[in-house]
Amino acid sequence: MSGWRLNGITTFRSGAPLGIAQVRGGSALSQLGGGGGFFGAQGTFMRPDKLPNCDTSVSGSRESLIDSGWFNTACYQAVPFTDMRFGNAPRIDGSIRLDPQFNSDFSVAKQIAMSRGVHLQLTAEVYNLFNRVRFGAPGNQVGTPLFGRVTTQVNQPRAVQLGLRVDW
DSSP, rough: OOSEEEEEEEEOOOOEEOOBBOOTSSSHHHHHHTTTOOOOOOOTTEOOOOOOOOOOOOOOHHHHHHHHOSSSSEEOOOOTTOOOSSSSOOOSSEEEEOOOEEEEEEEEEEEEEEETTTTEEEEEESTTTTTOBBOOOOOTTTTTTBTTTOBBBBBBOOOOEEEEEEEO
């Protein structure tokens, strides 16, 4: 039973917190950098208002949150363009998190001696072994149709790779 090799890599990461924004280009506050520069676009995105004592969590499985909304979007309201003030929402809201990462990669290899100085190596590698989907970030701009909706997947589906190598 010699010549076998097993490898595995498992990654567990919690989801990163999400920042909520609103588009507010052209106001004096946004032009002076009041938005904090979301997405590297200083002066375009500002923070909205977050309603006090509003619970951002929603119930249901991860899959159902795709259709119904990743978080309670009613907790956020856009600051009216006529109001010259900053929104009270935090830059990053720790109560809203992106999808966590649970990934396992695995490989098995067998080296076989064919003759003196000649070896055959068979390899099988599986990426995303359990085929777990990882959803992308929900829309984070108040007032847009995709606010709170997840429309992307950020990882690849399971992939299997087989290899054959001859060393001499």
